[in-house]
Amino acid sequence: MAILQIILNGLTYGALLFVVASGFTLIFGLARVVNLSHGAFYMFGGYVGYSVCVWAQHLMQTRNSGLAWTAGVLAAGLAGALLALVLSWLLKTVKGELPQTLLTLGLAIMVGDICLWIWGGLPVTLAVPRALKSPVEFFGMMYPAYRLFIIVIAVAIAALLYFLLFWSQFGRLIRAGVDNREMVSALGVNIDRLFLSIFLLGGFLTGIAGAIGGSYLALSPGTGFQILTVALFVVIIGGLGSLLGSGVGALIVGLVDSFGRVYFSQFAIFLLSATVIAILGFRAQGLFGRKE
Amino acid sequence: METDSSLLAEQKARLGAERKRFAALLAALLLAAACLPFFTSIFQTQLLTGALILGITAMSFALLAGFGGMISMAQMAFYGMASYAMAITSKTWGWPPLASAGFAVACSIALAAVFGLIAVRAAGVYFLIMTLALLQIFYGVAMQWNSVTGGYNGIAGIPRPTLFGFSLGDPTTLFYVALATTAAVYLLLRRMLHSPFGLIVQGIRDNPVRMAALGVRVQRHRWLTLVISGAVAGVAGVLGTFHYGVVNPEVAGLSTSVLVVLAALIGGVDRLFTPVLGAVVVSILVSVVSYMMQQLFGTSRYWTIIGAIFVIVVILRESYARRGWSVRGLLASGRGTRAKSLAKD
Numbered sequence: 001m002a003i004l005q006i007i008l009n010g011l012t013y014g015a016l017l018f019v020v021a022s023g024f025t026l027i028f029g030l031a032r033v034v035n036l037s038h039g040a041f042y043m044f045g046g047y048v049g050y051s052v053c054v055w056a057q058h059l060m061q062t063r064n065s066g067l068a069w070t071a072g073v074l075a076a077g078l079a080g081a082l083l084a085l086v087l088s089w090l091l092k093t094v095k096g097e098l099p100q101t102l103l104t105l106g107l108a109i110m111v112g113d114i115c116l117w118i119w120g121g122l123p124v125t126l127a128v129p130r131a132l133k134s135p136v137e138f139f140g141m142m143y144p145a146y147r148l149f150i151i152v153i154a155v156a157i158a159a160l161l162y163f164l165l166f167w168s169q170f171g172r173l174i175r176a177g178v179d180n181r182e183m184v185s186a187l188g189v190n191i192d193r194l195f196l197s198i199f200l201l202g203g204f205l206t207g208i209a210g211a212i213g214g215s216y217l218a219l220s221p222g223t224g225f226q227i228l229t230v231a232l233f234v235v236i237i238g239g240l241g242s243l244l245g246s247g248v249g250a251l252i253v254g255l256v257d258s259f260g261r262v263y264f265s266q267f268a269i270f271l272l273s274a275t276v277i278a279i280l281g282f283r284a285q286g287l288f289g290r291k292e
Numbered sequence: 293m294e295t296d297s298s299l300l301a302e303q304k305a306r307l308g309a310e311r312k313r314f315a316a317l318l319a320a321l322l323l324a325a326a327c328l329p330f331f332t333s334i335f336q337t338q339l340l341t342g343a344l345i346l347g348i349t350a351m352s353f354a355l356l357a358g359f360g361g362m363i364s365m366a367q368m369a370f371y372g373m374a375s376y377a378m379a380i381t382s383k384t385w386g387w388p389p390l391a392s393a394g395f396a397v398a399c400s401i402a403l404a405a406v407f408g409l410i411a412v413r414a415a416g417v418y419f420l421i422m423t424l425a426l427l428q429i430f431y432g433v434a435m436q437w438n439s440v441t442g443g444y445n446g447i448a449g450i451p452r453p454t455l456f457g458f459s460l461g462d463p464t465t466l467f468y469v470a471l472a473t474t475a476a477v478y479l480l481l482r483r484m485l486h487s488p489f490g491l492i493v494q495g496i497r498d499n500p501v502r503m504a505a506l507g508v509r510v511q512r513h514r515w516l517t518l519v520i521s522g523a524v525a526g527v528a529g530v531l532g533t534f535h536y537g538v539v540n541p542e543v544a545g546l547s548t549s550v551l552v553v554l555a556a557l558i559g560g561v562d563r564l565f566t567p568v569l570g571a572v573v574v575s576i577l578v579s580v581v582s583y584m585m586q587q588l589f590g591t592s593r594y595w596t597i598i599g600a601i602f603v604i605v606v607i608l609r610e611s612y613a614r615r616g617w618s619v620r621g622l623l624a625s626g627r628g629t630r631a632k633s634l635a636k637d
Contacts, residue, residue: 032417034417034420034421034424036424036546090603090607093607093610094606094607094610095610096610097416097417098363098416098417098420099606099609099610101363101417101420102363102553102557102602102606103603103606103607105546105549105550105553105602106550106599106600106602106603106606107599107603108546108599109546109547109550109595109596109598109599109602110595110596110599110600110603112546112595113593113594113595113596113599114596116593117591117593117596225428225431225545225546228428228546229425229428229431229432232421232424232425232428233425236421236422236425240418240421266436266437266438266439267436267437268436269429269432269433269435269436269437270433272432273429273432273433276425276429277410280410281410284413284414
């Protein structure tokens with residue numbers, strides 16, 4: 001396999017992982033909750049997106065319609081945000097990071113089982129828009145246009161998040177809230193609403209990632225655990241709560257996974273684990289994490 | 293170490309007074325449990341054996357969470373390590389059962405020891421994340437390393453050995469082996485927790501900075517606790533291969549880990565023995581819920597209910613704790629080896 005293709009595979013996977021991990025790291029950064037149901041958010045969003053996409057295609061009597069796909073992606077985002085809303089209600093019932101984290105574990109199990117109940121065990125895939133379906137020529141090789149499109153989406157989301165967090169008043173309040181919740185609250189800011197909006201944003205991002213990823217990696221009952229695994233690897237490498245870290249971490253995990261699959265096949269997971277361990281040995285808090 | 297020695301003396305005095313009553317209680321409980329197979333069906337005996345295996349794993353969780361202050365999601369990875377080592381050595385390589393059991397536990401210990409070198413540097417939520425990552429790496433390896441682990445299907449038909457003329461394939465015999473192992477693990481851990489080492493571990497849970505200032509090597513003690521807990525989970529893993537006869541990547545899945553944590557939470561992690569009771573409750577619960585779902589809805593999907601129960605248990609535990617009932621587990625009350633806060637600020 002051409003080296004360029006392996007790199008591109010890694011980059012596209014990394015781009016998807018960035019969208020997944022940014023939602024994870026946003027929620028962690030603010031609420032200090034390790035959302036173990038994150039993979040379930042992705043899976044539930046993807047499945048809802050799939051159903052809406054199929055339904056829209058049925059309404060419009062076409063296949064591979066861009067409109068139906070977009071509707072599916074947006075519905076997936078809303079489904080993710082809905083789960084985030086449920087999670088934020090649940091989290092209010094207990095105090096402390098560890099009990100809250102355990103709570104998300106219960107939610108993960110429930111959502112995973114409900115997905116299996118509704119959509120069954122067979123893998124499903126969203127129908128990619130016709131315009132993006134065919135491969136395009138890219139530096140002298142044919143590459144699926146849709147995968148390149150994922151990179152575009154991820155870069156757009158990264159730019160939006162960057163603007164939102166570092167250039168807007170909303171972002172200033174969020175960052176202040178991460179550092180000192182009580183003080184921001186004392187300054188007259190409704191910190192609960194701020195937290196809720198970050199939860200919804202994180203859930204929305206994870207949901208659309210489910211639909212975007214579900215268009216080229218199939219959705220199946222095991223998806224939730226897989227996605228939680230890679231999201232965790234990304235944020236461990238990049239550092240919890242850091243947006244830049246999740247970007248860099250996503251690229252590293254994407255590329256290592258892509259090379260590992262080609263050159264080591266059975267042992268790809270060892271390569272990934274070794275990378276995680278090497279980086280942790282070098283910097284315990286991750287590449288861009290802050291020391292506690 | 294002034295305060296330490298006075299605490300130790302106090303603890304010893306309390307123990308001396310309670311020792312006889314404890315021995316009587318334990319003997320009565322064991323005797324009652326030993327009589328159970330005469331009244332239960334084979335299915336129920338197997339259910340209880342499964343509960344005891346889950347209970348040993350839950351004890352290893354409680355040792356870390358309640359006494360060491362480290363919430364670990366990796367217990368099923370240590371369990372799975374022993375199970376796979378047992379399956380591979382006894383089935384694929386044809387080792388004698390005792391040798392492979394010993395090797396399997398050694399494998400769990402080795403995994404915990406190596407993993408611990410990295411993990412004990414993290415605390416709180418970060419420790420939890422590291423342990424979850426280990427669980428997932430283990431799951432991934434078991435899934436992908438087809439030639440050794442059998443991939444998705446795992447390894448089936450693990451031989452059940454005959455020890456001293458008793459076949460472990462017989463459910464009743466296996467129940468007694470599991471019961472004896474549970475009691476032995478409990479007594480050993482209890483002894484350990486009452487030793488100076490155990491008190492130091494609990495001191496670290498309450499105030500690591502103060503313990504470090506007293507000259508205790510905090511990370512080394514946390515590492516040792518993790519290794520001991522890994523060994524205990526490994527013992528459960530060995531019993532698990534006798535009980536189930538198969539091992540597959542699902543041992544390291546999220547849902548099996550949920551059962552371990554649920555058992556420990558229902559029982560209470562501030563005592564050693566209550567997680568075993570919690571495991572019995574959980575095993576019966578799973579069996580009843582799956583039966584009811586089958587009868588009422590004709591479906592084998594019951595994890596939604598288990599997940600909901602898990603969420604409710606976490607919330608209940610918290611609201612009890614907030615009302616100042618000091619009930620850290622739903623079943624926990626009375627006496628027993630108990631994680632008492634040693635540091636009074």
